[in-house]
Amino acid sequence: GQNIDQPTEMTATEGAIVQINCTYQTSGFNGLFWYQQHAGEAPTFLSYNVLDGLEEKGRFSSFLSRSKGYSYLLLKELQMKDSASYLCAVLDSNYQLIWGAGTKLIIKP
């Protein structure tokens, strides 16, 4: 079957750095997405990786290792507004997104 694993919840301090991991086992791979979802709101796109390596976009970076079935999202200089759930999703061989359950990130002052 298809499976995406993320930690359920993480806590970090304002101004610090946090890394959210995602491992996946899917039927085929056509890229990995990270989305942010604030409580009660819709998911919004953060990043897309299809090749191995690190993609940097401002305070957020996303890394992919296809051979290990592994990705992480790195958030730097954490702000209170970064408190949200972070969703990892893989585009499978049918070009359908398979979603992880999300990681709830709690930022403390």
Next chain:
Amino acid sequence: IAGITQAPTSQILAAGRRMTLRCTQDMRHNAMYWYRQDLGLGLRLIHYSNTAGTTGKGEVPDGYSVSRANTDDFPLTLASAVPSQTSVYFCASSRTSGISNEQFFGPGTRLTVL
């Protein structure tokens, strides 16, 4: 309209009733999707449409139907609602259904079936 809209925002429904959730986008995206999101689970695809006039089944299609008569609208119908269909429903769209196309999400409909 800017982006994707969904209606209603929330609804309480008696079991056995028929319900249509509406979704409209103004971005001229070819592909549209319906997901449900339940606590502790990832988003699950119900139905999708790669282009106007075509639809396909996702991971959890039973009890739901869709239509795609034009590019902008993609309604989701529950023919006879059951309590297990209590969930938050998100409509999404993307420029195409292929690789690297990010999906844009509507604000969601919170549905409670009693």
